[in-house]
Amino acid sequence: MIPFLSLKQITDKYSSEIHEAVARVIDSGWYLQGIENEKFETDYSKWIGCKHTVGCANGLDALIWIFRAYKELGYMKDGDEVIVPANTYIATIIAITENNLVPVLVEPSIDTYQIDENLIEERITKRTKAICIVHLYGQCAYTEKIGELCKKYNLKLVEDNAQAHGCKFNGVMTGNLGDAAGHSFYPGKNLGALGDAGAVTTNDTALATCIRSLANYGSAKKYVFEYVGRNSRLDELQAAILDVKLHHLDEDVQLRKDVARYYVENIKNPKIVLPKIFDWDQHVFHLFPIRCEKRDRLQAYLTENGIGTNIHYPIPPHKQECYKEWNHVSLPVTELIHATELSIPMSPVMTEEEIRRIVEVINNF
Template sequence: MIPYLDLQSQYRSIRPEVEKAVLDVLASGQYVLGAPVEDFEKRFARYCGVRHCVAVNTGTSALHLALLAAGIGPGDEVITVPMTFMATVAAIVYTGAKPVLVDIDPRSWTMDPAKVEAAITPRTKAILPVHLHGQMADMAPLLDIARTHGLTLIEDACQAHGARYRGQTAGSLGDAGCFSFYPGKNLGAAGEGGALVTDRDDIAEQARLLRDWGQTVRYRHDVMAFNYRMDAIQGAVLGVKLSHLDGWTEARRAVAAQYDEHLAEGGMALPARIEGRRHVYHVYAVCVPERDRVRGLLNEAGVSTGIHYPIPIHLQPACADLGYGPGDFPVTERFARETLSLPIFPEMTGEQIADAAKALRSAVATLAG
């Protein structure tokens, strides 16, 4: 069986480093925030090309704090997309603001800038594009729109560690960028983790305050806040893995290039290679008719797959009160019906890639009849 993801192989490749880092934390007796987290924050800020990194317990918390620190609250509207994980929209709702959705671009599968201005109202306070699958959204026109209308722009970069747009790293273009370090991410912790990055002193200061019970000094709580702190063990593990991220990214890009070659004549939509953008392939998704039947045939052939995401946000029962329905976002809905995520991880062999691609071509051909 070809696994969708192989975290065991990754662990074996860095086991001595990880175990030393974890044991050092255990020996220190300091298990929440502390030196390992501070060191990771400094290094990840440099990696992203910004001045501040605020490490937290999840990517969802990073999004929540970025919005709050930017002043988003009840009565406000935040524009985002329906093709994303629930956390993007949940973080908006947590602030008391209303998510306003716009469709995705059919080529990049990220926010369509041409749809944004029509969604702006006097209540709009922010734009929240999602860098889907490791592909950055088209940031230049989105930044222009944000500047023109005086809006905050926050990047959901939870799937885009190290992705680039015109030479700038994900998280560094907007007012803030938010990352998840869930174990399966390109930079994954040994559990939950997240961070927001920013060049804005005010956002960083407010986020640090809000993540740790609103304390400026111990037991003095200046605002009602949250327990969103990162564990020291996660900071230590992420510090080890950050040193390997660029190598893993190039390996992922090499896997994707081999998939592109094997599937070029397969009659399916592949991830777009767009000039000026560096895709980091957290997910390698293809679009195929009869996706669920194709997936079943791949499973029979010993190829594990995923779907990101089968039910778009506007059709989720939890989001019924947003007022959208079937047909409102046709590009997103077609993508949700047809997208299929193939196995991809840095340690994947050429034989595994070829076998997975062959099984996919065979499944598509069989169903095409």
């Protein structure tokens, strides 16, 4: 069986360094808010090219804290609107509604699967305060037009960078293109912890300071609480593990690109729609999404042939029960993607034999 993703193989690749890092934390006797957090945050900021990294418990919290901090700092208030792609993972939407803000769903481009820059301006109102872009599947969602719209209407640009560690736009890393970015280090991400973990990156010192307090019960000074916060801290073990993997991330991203290039050049089945790659620097292939009208049959066929797959995602946010007030809304491009997308194996530990086998089986479908 060719797994969709083998986290064990990925971890084994750096096993000795990870064991050393874990032992260092255990022996230190200091397990929260210590030198491992400080080192990872410093190294990640340097890698991204930003001033501040604030570690937190997970990627959802990272996005929640960004919007919450903008409210605490007086930039947003209940009922304000945030423009967001309709075809994102639901966490992006939850982060907005959790803060009593209103998501304004915008269709993606069928060519890029990213928010359609040409549909944004018509959705901007007096209550719009931000555009939240999602670098879905590992592809850059930022465009110069989106940046211009933010300047024209004085909007914050928030990045959901959960799937795009290492992606670039004109040499600038995603996570440093907007005003703030949320990062997930869920184990399956390009930069994955051995558990849940997340971070916010920003060049805004006031925002970073506020988020650091919010994620520490609302406290910047022990037993002094400026905000009603929560406990959402990156622990020392995960920080140490992430720092190990960060130093191999550029190499791992290149390996992903090598797999993607082979797929693009060799999958020839006319029933399969491959992702369109406009700039290889603007994609880090967290996932390799293909589309097929007979998606469910294709998935069953691949399973029968020993190839693991996944669907990202079978039900779009506006059709979920938790957002039933939107269930009547028609978003045909989003719905087409969700009905036809299938993710095939993609990781930096795949063998040439596995990659060739996947292509062969898909071409015979």
